[in-house]
Amino acid sequence: MKTHAHTSNTYIGAHIERVEDYRFLRGEGQYLDDVSRDGQWHAAFVRSSVAHGRIRSVDASAALAMPGVHAVITAADIEGDIPTIPFRRPNPTIGPYAQPVIARDKVRYFGEPLAMVLADTPELAEDALAGVMVDIEALPAIIDRESAMADKILLFEQTGTNVPTMFNADKGDVDAAFASADYVIRDQFATQRQTALPMETRGLLAEWDAQTGRLSVSGAAKLPFFNRTTMAKMMNLPDEAVDYIELDVGGGFGARGEFYPEDFLVAFGARKFGHPVKWIEDRREHLMAIGHSREASCDVELAFKKDGTLVGMRGALYINIGAYVRPNGMTPVRNAAQFMSGPYRIPAIHLDAYACVTNKTPAGTYRGPGRYEGCFFIERLMDQAAGALGIDRLDIRRKNLLTHEEMPYPLATVLPSDGRADTQCDSGDHRVTFDTCVKESNWAEKAKLQGKLIDGRYQGIAIGCFIEGGASGPQENVRMLLEADGMVSLFAGSSAIGQGLETILAQIAADSLELPMERIRVFHGSTTYLKMGWGSYGSRATVMGGSAVLDASKKLLDLFRASAAKRLGVAPETLTIAEGVAKAADGRSVPLAEVAGDRLEVDGSFKNNTPTYTYGAAMAHVAVDPGTGHVDVVDYVVVDDVGRIINSMTLHGQVMGAAVQGFGSVFSEELVYNAEGQLLVGSLADYLVPLASDYPVVRCVSMESFPSPTNPLGAKGAGEGGIIPVGGVVANAVANALQDFGVQPKILPLSPSRVWELIDDARLRA
Amino acid sequence: MKLPSFDYQAPASLAEAVALLAAGDGSARPIAGGQSFLPVMAFRLAEPSLLVDLRNIPDLSGIKISDAGVRIGAMARWRDLLDDVRLAEAMPLLPAAIDHVAHYQIRNRGTVGGSLAHADPAAEMPTLALTCEAQIDVVGAKGERVLAAADLFTGALQTSLEPDEIIVAVRFPAWAKTKRWGFEEFSRRRGDFALAGVALCYDETEGRAANVRIGAISVADTPIRLKNAEAALEGRAVDAASIEAAMAAASGEVDPAGDIHASARYRKALVGTLLGRALESAAGRKAR
Structure with missing residues (x-):
């Protein structure tokens, strides 16, 4: 670690290397696969190769006769109703669409678990999969939203529809707005099905202690406490009898750490047989089993005045959520409706967002859920409207961007309510980040290249804007303890999913306690540390966890003051406390370490249901090879305002990582299904994530001009913003590069094949 | 995605390796670097009873x-x-x-x-x-x-x-020092399987191409020669007109399949584009 000459309050806002990286760089990280127990069995899952069908039989007898195989769990082993996975945000109509933990009567997607084999080694368990005979009567599969909404073939016959929910986003009088408009643009767009793809696949190790009646589940991530409660209910145990243990986690991005069918089955096996059960998801099953996201399409209109002033937005959004409603499966649907307006002042809005079930892997969240999709839709419309109205692309945006004077700015009201309150942008001036982006990107010079053919490639630029919701409520807890050695242990309900949580919380604790960071030890995520906690989702850990740390620090210093006062025989209020030392008026002092024997321990918490809104703008400069359809990102600039920067280094990593992940979304990542509902993507040779060398030029500028009023740090969630504008900005840049051809990309990804076909179609039309 | 069980031998001679394969009755497979075949096994697309590793056999490299x-x-x-x-x-x-x-x-x-x-x-x-x-x-x-x-x-x-x-x-x-050559391939990311590729060489006598050989990657079930494109260049000067003719011939004579990475229509055009680029670099490369 770099050593910092410490004076009070210097950690927050500094460029500080991540403390967890010593562990990782030395190969000392401990991931789930690094943990093993004596006598453990390994699980492997029989998954449906049929996308939609009625199960006639599942016969495991051949598998049970194979060497090293101890047991095979099927739906027949579960007494009574098959447990279903609960929703994180329930609403009135989604109940029947919950996912059962194992298929009993019907399979609804390729990859749905049908049986779990338990064997001595992972290899033997995988061998035995071939010995489980599954007989399924295939039904026609629905893979797209059109056939889903036709309601001719139903996934859930008893409901009569393939649309579990439609969310409405409403604001103002949209009919009047469109009647008064000078210009209306209407178009259809679509984003492709993706998954978050953490580098570490999922993994679980479940242990049952029959003596004490306790279940321990290692491999927790994202929201251990919610999952602990879920598991306890399914296993008919009290919450306190279930521990969720968080080890090092190799990435989350919204997908990892939700409650999945395997979570229950692995624990069920461990309890039934009294052996620890371990399961490491392989990449092929990861692609078919973990939550998918992003498969969205729309038919939307924007209404403008002649001068480019936005007056209204209306239309329909369709989100293909796959076969079941998973715990947060509705979040992208609701968010698409809520946030499509982005940072633009749109006085009248009516959007209908339909969730459609299809025979594909059930969907959930992926970094910037619903926001990435909505931003692609509106930014494409903004550029096309600018062209039609003859207004400069910068001017049409500046005219409609929210200003500081309008804060807090209420967004549309979304119904049905799923527990989220009406929301409003909390603070900021969108013109500032926009103008900074224009300046940083040297827009005026780049604009001269637009549409030009240089070295055989067409140059294009574009700019777009975004808002990012963060700081999901309702609460976060921490516990702080002064240890005998004078160190301060901090136990946090927040989870570390690779985002540098240990560093951030240690910085905040160190500054608020006025101690060196080296004296703070951070423990996080596991349910064993705290009675209750929440976790890391919706860009919340810094704001919610960090603010809870402030609360705990204040309480710990109060206890320190009382202890020191007792020792010195003075009134507590006469002491000055600075840099870990309590000083009396007469010059006598007590350092913090000296009162360690008093066992100072405090609980801190922070409650808040008001989201923060980081916001910003991004510029892309691309070069398109018309022969191959390859798009090179020549330059990319993203500017955001995060309210308050806690660590400029980890923030930079978040923004840049998100931007590059966004390039994967725009250009290469796609979960392709065939007409029968079979997933054609089985490895990382098929699912093309960006490689380290693919996008060398990404520039990130983060600002802290407008602190959030919602929390004492003034911070805003900042982990997702970088990905949100990428689709819209890059697609606009490609459209602008190819302006001479009249190419308008409407469907992502912009694969070489698709870009070339757009060009070739334009040539054939000409 | 875990390897099926198999036996393993690393014989010290070619004769021994051949004998092991012959005794395996079709279910023994030789293995060299393992970069393709081990993933094939991990996906359970092949389950050989025996892998015969060629690493210890002298004189197989060089x-x-x-x-x-x-x-x-x-x-x-x-x-x-x-x-x-x-x-x-x-x-x-x-x-x-x-x-x-x-x-x-x-x-x-x-x-x-x-x-x-x-x-x-x-x-x-x-x-x-x-x-x-x-x-x-x-x-x-x-x-x-x-x-x-x-x-x-x-x-x-x-x-x-x-x-x-x-x-x-x-x-x-034997490769004449004066031979002209070109190679172009295009993949979605550097290092990925090629969506299409072209390798070519020809001799140049008195400004005309002779012994034109053009092969294509990833546009058929096997590697193929682009005979029509070769014919379009054979005996002609490699210039804008003949390059264009060869490109058209190449796109016309291949019948690639579409897959999740690229459509058939795209691949057909791409092979022509890559041939054009390979020919330009071959013709433009300084003669030795």
Whole structure:
């Protein structure tokens, strides 16, 4: 670690290397696969190769006769109703669409678990999969939203529809707005099905202690406490009898750490047989089993005045959520409706967002859920409207961007309510980040290249804007303890999913306690540390966890003051406390370490249901090879305002990582299904994530001009913003590069094949 | 995605290896660098009873350059070819093409013979062997034989090798220093399987192309020669008009399949585009 000459309050806002990286760089990280127990069995899952069908039989007898195989769990082993996975945000109509933990009567997607084999080694368990005979009567599969909404073939016959929910986003009088408009643009767009793809696949190790009646589940991530409660209910145990243990986690991005069918089955096996059960998801099953996201399409209109002033937005959004409603499966649907307006002042809005079930892997969240999709839709419309109205692309945006004077700015009201309150942008001036982006990107010079053919490639630029919701409520807890050695242990309900949580919380604790960071030890995520906690989702850990740390620090210093006062025989209020030392008026002092024997321990918490809104703008400069359809990102600039920067280094990593992940979304990542509902993507040779060398030029500028009023740090969630504008900005840049051809990309990804076909179609039309 | 169980032997002689394969009765497989076949096994697309590792067999690697041409031992790794400065002189097409093989780590392990035997139509070496009319030396239970590259590849991941046959070397015919050549391939990310690729060479006499050889990657079940494109150039000056004619011929004569990465229509056009670029670089490269 770099050593910092410490004076009070210097950690927050500094460029500080991540403390967890010593562990990782030395190969000392401990991931789930690094943990093993004596006598453990390994699980492997029989998954449906049929996308939609009625199960006639599942016969495991051949598998049970194979060497090293101890047991095979099927739906027949579960007494009574098959447990279903609960929703994180329930609403009135989604109940029947919950996912059962194992298929009993019907399979609804390729990859749905049908049986779990338990064997001595992972290899033997995988061998035995071939010995489980599954007989399924295939039904026609629905893979797209059109056939889903036709309601001719139903996934859930008893409901009569393939649309579990439609969310409405409403604001103002949209009919009047469109009647008064000078210009209306209407178009259809679509984003492709993706998954978050953490580098570490999922993994679980479940242990049952029959003596004490306790279940321990290692491999927790994202929201251990919610999952602990879920598991306890399914296993008919009290919450306190279930521990969720968080080890090092190799990435989350919204997908990892939700409650999945395997979570229950692995624990069920461990309890039934009294052996620890371990399961490491392989990449092929990861692609078919973990939550998918992003498969969205729309038919939307924007209404403008002649001068480019936005007056209204209306239309329909369709989100293909796959076969079941998973715990947060509705979040992208609701968010698409809520946030499509982005940072633009749109006085009248009516959007209908339909969730459609299809025979594909059930969907959930992926970094910037619903926001990435909505931003692609509106930014494409903004550029096309600018062209039609003859207004400069910068001017049409500046005219409609929210200003500081309008804060807090209420967004549309979304119904049905799923527990989220009406929301409003909390603070900021969108013109500032926009103008900074224009300046940083040297827009005026780049604009001269637009549409030009240089070295055989067409140059294009574009700019777009975004808002990012963060700081999901309702609460976060921490516990702080002064240890005998004078160190301060901090136990946090927040989870570390690779985002540098240990560093951030240690910085905040160190500054608020006025101690060196080296004296703070951070423990996080596991349910064993705290009675209750929440976790890391919706860009919340810094704001919610960090603010809870402030609360705990204040309480710990109060206890320190009382202890020191007792020792010195003075009134507590006469002491000055600075840099870990309590000083009396007469010059006598007590350092913090000296009162360690008093066992100072405090609980801190922070409650808040008001989201923060980081916001910003991004510029892309691309070069398109018309022969191959390859798009090179020549330059990319993203500017955001995060309210308050806690660590400029980890923030930079978040923004840049998100931007590059966004390039994967725009250009290469796609979960392709065939007409029968079979997933054609089985490895990382098929699912093309960006490689380290693919996008060398990404520039990130983060600002802290407008602190959030919602929390004492003034911070805003900042982990997702970088990905949100990428689709819209890059697609606009490609459209602008190819302006001479009249190419308008409407469907992502912009694969070489698709870009070339757009060009070739334009040539054939000409 | 875990390997099925199998036996493993690493014999010290070719004869022993052939005997093990022959005794395996079709279910024993030789293994070289393992960069393609081990993933195939992990996906359970092949479950051999025995892997016969060729690593301990002497004289299977090595690059020999003589007046007769370039002989590359089957166990030579991509890295060996790229590091051999003589090769860049003796047959510059080879290192230029091999630079496109997968990623750094894979190039350190993967072998020339393994690539030929794996017969992936998206790989570089099969097309290079076909384009340059290489001979493949093979040893099996019935003795030695020599296969023309054109006779080796019978389908996607399929060859005319018997289960007990092992590739010993690939021999490229003499390469005139004045030969012109080009190589272009396009993949979605650097190191990915090519969506399409073109390798070509020709002699130039009095400003006209002769002995034109053009091979294509990833546009059919096997590596293929683009005979119509070759004919469009043979005996003509390589200029804008003949390049255009060759491009059109190339796109016209291939019938690629579409897949999740690219449509058939795109691949058809792409092979013409890449041929145009390869010809331009061949014609523009300073004559020696």
